[in-house]
Amino acid sequence: MNRLIDSLRLICGDVNVLTGDGLTAYERDWRGREHGKALCVVRPGTTAEVSAVVKTCALAGAAMVPQGGNTGLVMGSTPDTSGREVVINLQRMNKVRHIDPANATLTAEAGCILQHVQQAADHAGFLFALSLASEGSCTLGGNLASNAGGTQVLRYGNTRDMCLGLEVVTAQGDVWSGLSGLRKDNTGYDLRHMFIGSEGTLGIITAATMKLFPKPAAQRTAWAAVPSVQAAVDLLGMAQQQLGAGLTGFEMMSQTALGLVARHFPTLQVPLWQDAPYCVLIELSDTESDAHAEHRLEQLLGAALEKQVASDVVIAQSLAQSRELWQVRESISSAQAAEGLNIKHDISLPVSAIAEFVKQTDVALAYALPGVRVVNFGHLGDGNLHYNIQCPEGADAAEFLKAHEPAVNDMVYKAVMSFGGSVSAEHGIGRLKVDSLPQYKDPVALQLMRNIKQALDPQKLMNPGRVLLR
Numbered sequence: 001m002n003r004l005i006d007s008l009r010l011i012c013g014d015v016n017v018l019t020g021d022g023l024t025a026y027e028r029d030w031r032g033r034e035h036g037k038a039l040c041v042v043r044p045g046t047t048a049e050v051s052a053v054v055k056t057c058a059l060a061g062a063a064m065v066p067q068g069g070n071t072g073l074v075m076g077s078t079p080d081t082s083g084r085e086v087v088i089n090l091q092r093m094n095k096v097r098h099i100d101p102a103n104a105t106l107t108a109e110a111g112c113i114l115q116h117v118q119q120a121a122d123h124a125g126f127l128f129a130l131s132l133a134s135e136g137s138c139t140l141g142g143n144l145a146s147n148a149g150g151t152q153v154l155r156y157g158n159t160r161d162m163c164l165g166l167e168v169v170t171a172q173g174d175v176w177s178g179l180s181g182l183r184k185d186n187t188g189y190d191l192r193h194m195f196i197g198s199e200g201t202l203g204i205i206t207a208a209t210m211k212l213f214p215k216p217a218a219q220r221t222a223w224a225a226v227p228s229v230q231a232a233v234d235l236l237g238m239a240q241q242q243l244g245a246g247l248t249g250f251e252m253m254s255q256t257a258l259g260l261v262a263r264h265f266p267t268l269q270v271p272l273w274q275d276a277p278y279c280v281l282i283e284l285s286d287t288e289s290d291a292h293a294e295h296r297l298e299q300l301l302g303a304a305l306e307k308q309v310a311s312d313v314v315i316a317q318s319l320a321q322s323r324e325l326w327q328v329r330e331s332i333s334s335a336q337a338a339e340g341l342n343i344k345h346d347i348s349l350p351v352s353a354i355a356e357f358v359k360q361t362d363v364a365l366a367y368a369l370p371g372v373r374v375v376n377f378g379h380l381g382d383g384n385l386h387y388n389i390q391c392p393e394g395a396d397a398a399e400f401l402k403a404h405e406p407a408v409n410d411m412v413y414k415a416v417m418s419f420g421g422s423v424s425a426e427h428g429i430g431r432l433k434v435d436s437l438p439q440y441k442d443p444v445a446l447q448l449m450r451n452i453k454q455a456l457d458p459q460k461l462m463n464p465g466r467v468l469l470r
């Protein structure tokens with residue numbers, strides 16, 4: 001294996017092949033569930049270098065772990081503990097290659113930090129519509145490989161929907177130059193969709209051409225206390241009817257989730273959380289003006305109060321206030337982490353089934369595990385809940401997880417399936433859910449996935465053991 005490391009040094013330069021201790025940022029997953037051990041971390045700076053690195057690893061029979069910002073939540077981007085996997089970190093490939101204003105597209109390298117892509121689009125007078133709480137660290141390649149969702153899926157779709165073309169280094173080290181900016185191209189199988197969401201198991205994305213959107217003239221954010229999950233769903237329906245394409249965000253947060261934010265971030269103002277079991281955050285992007293946006297939100301919320309689907313409402317009066325509301329929403333994950341280890345579920349359901357799912361599953365969990373805290377929040381507009389389970393107040397979180405995690409997962413996932421949902425809405429499968437996927441995925445779909453893997457990566461060296469069992 002020393003020969004492999006020497007070859008990688010020749011390709012990328014000594015400083016870009018890291019070995020030994022002190023590699024925590026590359027080896028530890030974001031949630032801190034495992035500290036892996038890599039054979040080495042290699043940081044190629046060009047597509048040609050990625051290609052040479054992959055060819056060399058394939059020749060040596062070394063497993064490769066593509067990595068962007070390492071913010072993934074399912075242990076897909078970190079090495080296992082064998083000390084034999086090569087982490088290929090793309091962060092040096094961080095150039096925005098081209099913006100085509102007339103075509104409304106941006107072409108950037110996979111290692112670009114999402115926030116930098118947003119800024120580049122903004123400077124060119126456009127909106128880059130992907131936005132998530134990890135945007136200061138996650139990369140475009142990671143977003144594509146995990147088909148990230150975020151806060152504006154309701155209006156603009158997932159990362160998949162914003163991508164028009166890809167450049168990919170295959171598992172054999174060949175370069176597929178598919179950086180098309182075309183919105184229509186029916187010349188056979190659409191290969192980009194195979195690589196998007198494949199979590200680095202089929203090849204390495206090195207660049208992408210992405211859609212840009214017109215910037216809204218105004219954005220307004222509102223916050224409403226709602227008496228139940230069903231009321232939140234009803235309010236979502238009203239918002240879709242009244243705001244149409246202007247509705248760009250609809251987030252739901254339980255009182256327990258907001259209580260954790262209030263406890264762990266005491267400087268943040270958390271509105272209305274003590275008054276209702278749930279609150280929702282609504283974002284309107286308006287094509288006319290600030291005044292027009294405010295008027296439309298006032299009309300919506302007035303009707304919601306009248307119909308008693310909301311019990312109290314707040315409309316942000318400035319961009320700063322709007323940011324504060326979003327900060328509360330985006331602090332829930334960190335507040336949960338500060339509270340201690342918890343059992344995470346990133347699930348999706350038909351919006352019409354959400355209220356009944358929550359009612360039945362809350363009751364079943366409370367019966368099975370008295371005192372357990374359900375930290376329920378998420379992108380309600382997309383039918384996506386982060387239905388997380390925290391141990392009872394004062395209990396030992398690690399002990400709780402050890403004793404109850406499999407049973408809790410079983411209970412939640414079976415309920416999800418019975419309501420026609422999915423056990424992974426956004427975060428993917430990685431290594432975290434790889435064992436349980438066969439239980440919840442259609443067997444024919446699973447076999448087709450194995451066939452694709454076999455065809456594209458017959459040596460099974462590209463992120464092995466993630467998504468599909470070895």
Ligand SMILES: Cc1cc2nc3c(=O)[nH]c(=O)nc-3n(C[C@H](O)[C@H](O)[C@H](O)COP(=O)(O)OP(=O)(O)OC[C@H]3O[C@@H](n4cnc5c(N)ncnc54)[C@H](O)[C@@H]3O)c2cc1C
Binds near residue numbers: 030067076132143
């Ligand atoms: C605070 C926080 C909030 C989050 N919010 C959201 C959210 O709202 N919505 C959401 O969907 N996710 C969310 N995530 C999860 C995560 O940020 C996203 O999945 C993100 O898209 C991962 O990007 P990354 O660059 O960090 O990828 P990594 O974590 O480095 O990798 C993720 C996966 O992609 C593969 N990969 C990475 N780069 C490449 C590449 N160039 N080519 C091929 N494969 C590659 C890796 O092998 C791994 O399997 C959140 C995470 C955190 C920590």
